[in-house]
C-alpha cells in the first residue's frame with residue numbers, strides 16, 4: 001500500500017499529524033512491555049470436554065447456527081459465526097453482534113465495522129486477510145453487554161475457531177471482549193500495551209479499543225493506532241521466532 005493510501009485510511013481513523021510525523025520518523029512510540037504472566041486461564045479454555053472441540057469448520061458453523069444453549073437464540077435474526085481467512089495469522093475478536101450484524105450475519109459490518117475495516121487497511125490488510133469473530137454469536141437485545149453465562153455457554157465455539165485458525169496473534173477489540181477472553185475485570189487502559197496469553201495453548205493476545213467506542217470518543221483514536229502499531233511490532237517479533245510471552 002502506498003503511503004498516500006495509508007494516510008487516507010489513517011485520516012478515516014482520525015489519526016492526525018502525530019502519526020504522520022511518527023510514520024516519517026520513529027514508527028512506534030509505545031515501548032514493548034513485558035508479557036503479562038498473571039492472566040488466569042479463561043473459563044473457556046477448559047474446552048476439551050465440549051462437543052464442538054473437535055469439529056471442523058462446516059460442522060462447527062452448522063452447530064452454531066442451530067444453537068439454543070442460551071436465551072439469545074430466542075431474539076436473534078440469525079447467528080453471526082465469523083468471517084475472513086480461516087488460516088489467518090491475525091484474528092480480531094469483538095464482543096457480540098449488533099443490529100447490523102444480526103441482520104447481515106457478518107461481524108463488524110455497521111459503522112463500527114467500517115471503522116475496523118479502515119483500521120485494518122491502515123495496517124495494510126483487507127478484511128479477507130484476517131479472521132474476525134465475536135465472543136457471542138447472537139445479538140444481545142438492545143446491544144446490552146453479554147451476560148457471563150451467555151459468554152460461558154458460547155465460549156466453546158470461539159475457542160474452536162481459534163484452534164482452527166491458529167493465528168500468530170489475537171487482537172481483542174474492546175473492553176468487553178478483552179475482559180471476557182482474559183477472565184479479568186481489569187480496566188482496558190491497563191490491559192493495553194502488553195502481550196497477554198490466552199488459554200492453555202498460550203495464544204498471544206493484545207488489546208485495543210472497540211471501534212464503536214472510538215466513534216463515540218474520537219479523541220481516543222490515536223491510542224487505538226498506537227495499539228495497532230504495537231500489535232504489528234509484536235507480530236514481527238513472533239514471526240522472527242522471538243518468544244513474546246513467558
Ligand code: SF4
Nearest residue numbers: 067069070137138154
Ligand atoms: S449466543 Fe452462543 S450460546 Fe447463545 S444461543 Fe447464540 S450461539 Fe448459542
